[in-house]
Amino acid sequence: MSLQPVELNKAYRLLQVGPTTMISAKHNGNANVMAAAWVSLVGINKVMAYIGPQAYTRGLVEESGLFAVQIPVVSQMETVLYAGEHSYRDRPDKNHKIPTFYLKEFDVPLVEGCAGWLVCKVIPNAAYELEHNLFMGEIAGAWSDDRVFRNGHWIFDEAPDELRTIHYVAGGQFYAIGKGTRFDHGPGKD
Amino acid sequence: MSLQPVELNKAYRLLQVGPTTMISAKHNGNANVMAAAWVSLVGINKVMAYIGPQAYTRGLVEESGLFAVQIPVVSQMETVLYAGEHSYRDRPDKNHKIPTFYLKEFDVPLVEGCAGWLVCKVIPNAAYELEHNLFMGEIAGAWSDDRVFRNGHWIFDEAPDELRTIHYVAGGQFYAIGKGTRFDHGPGKD
Numbered sequence: 028m029s030l031q032p033v034e035l036n037k038a039y040r041l042l043q044v045g046p047t048t049m050i051s052a053k054h055n056g057n058a059n060v061m062a063a064a065w066v067s068l069v070g071i072n073k074v075m076a077y078i079g080p081q082a083y084t085r086g087l088v089e090e091s092g093l094f095a096v097q098i099p100v101v102s103q104m105e106t107v108l109y110a111g112e113h114s115y116r117d118r119p120d121k122n123h124k125i126p127t128f129y130l131k132e133f134d135v136p137l138v139e140g141c142a143g144w145l146v147c148k149v150i151p152n153a154a155y156e157l158e159h160n161l162f163m164g165e166i167a168g169a170w171s172d173d174r175v176f177r178n179g180h181w182i183f184d185e186a187p188d189e190l191r192t193i194h195y196v197a198g199g200q201f202y203a204i205g206k207g208t209r210f211d212h213g214p215g216k217d
Numbered sequence: 218m219s220l221q222p223v224e225l226n227k228a229y230r231l232l233q234v235g236p237t238t239m240i241s242a243k244h245n246g247n248a249n250v251m252a253a254a255w256v257s258l259v260g261i262n263k264v265m266a267y268i269g270p271q272a273y274t275r276g277l278v279e280e281s282g283l284f285a286v287q288i289p290v291v292s293q294m295e296t297v298l299y300a301g302e303h304s305y306r307d308r309p310d311k312n313h314k315i316p317t318f319y320l321k322e323f324d325v326p327l328v329e330g331c332a333g334w335l336v337c338k339v340i341p342n343a344a345y346e347l348e349h350n351l352f353m354g355e356i357a358g359a360w361s362d363d364r365v366f367r368n369g370h371w372i373f374d375e376a377p378d379e380l381r382t383i384h385y386v387a388g389g390q391f392y393a394i395g396k397g398t399r400f401d402h403g404p405g406k407d
Contacts, residue, residue: 037387043254044384044392045235062404064233067257069267069349077259101398108403154344159259159353181386194234194394196371197227197405202234204384205395208291213298214252215387 029173037179038169039071041143046192051136052087052094058136059084060125062111074164083115095135098143102189143171219363227369228359229261231333236382241326242277242284248326249274250315252301264354273305285325288333292379333361
């Protein structure tokens with residue numbers, strides 16, 4: 028795989044396909060990764076993520092003002108379940124099972140093996156955060172595995188099936204993204 | 218198809234798979250349907266939808282306090298593109314091409330042929346709405362086509378492929394949801 032930067036005005040396309048994500052953050056030497064299904068776009072340059080009060084990651088986001096949203100793939104389903112079922116609070120060795128790496132631009136851990144990564148700077152809003160557990164972030168950097176997202180487009184049908192995005196429902200049930208169809212018109216044309 | 222109610226505590230599963238949606242609303246005899254990719258869950262009983270200031274539907278939501286989020290399927294890709302490319306403001310006959318029906322419980326049009334429908338009551342919040350075009354709604358009713366979502370679960374791999382959810386990227390490119398994988402553990406177990 029080759030990690031490539033994604034133009035910021037096309038980074039929304041990483042999320043618009045509706046994948047289940049993982050959110051990571053770091054503060055003061057503590058880093059964590061959580062599973063997150065409730066992450067959405069707010070326009071093309073902002074992200075809104077639901078981070079519940081029990082999540083250890085939440086404090087790291089609040090303190091550092093930074094979080095990463097990454098897009099795991101078929102080969103990582105068990106990692107996503109593991110991240111969702113265990114809290115760093117109860118299992119401080121949790122992250123040994125979730126390998127991460129760092130880019131020089133941002134001090135936030137990124138999960139290895141994902142299809143895409145968005146680093147977001149928190150736009151502080153106490154009302155959203157306290158009332159509804161919603162954290163808004165401006166997309167400050169984005170990268171993709173260019174085997175599956177290249178030149179601003181997903182190319183799932185050309186890539187190995189292990190790199191398809193995953194979409195969690197409930198009770199251990201995931202669906203992978205499937206077959207593509209392209210019309211010669213539609214919003215967001217290059 | 219058979220339209221069946223979905224238990225409210227499982228309605229989030231309709232959206233959690235990350236589909237592109239259509240939002241509809243009605244006020245004072247005017248009804249409209251828009252395409253909406255930026256719709257997400259806020260916990261299991263609330264929805265947050267980005268509805269831009271130019272959308273005719275926005276006024277209907279503001280006035281009626283009600284909107285429906287529906288989940289279109291493979292056979293409706295062109296309908297979703299059509300809804301996204303044309304405004305009721307410029308084309309008052311727009312909705313003739315998007316057949317809708319009504320349930321007796323709520324005075325909001327629902328698009329025929331979708332896989333699921335969530336009717337949401339607006340939780341008014343001027344700050345979210347005016348600053349970020351975000352409308353929050355409590356899920357007040359939900360229904361599914363039980364050929365594809367039954368007993369609180371998607372059953373895509375048993376249903377006709379035309380009933381798979383669709384996930385818009387950009388420039389006329391959709392992906393259908395694909396293959397399922399089930400683990401015997403994971404959040405949201407029945």
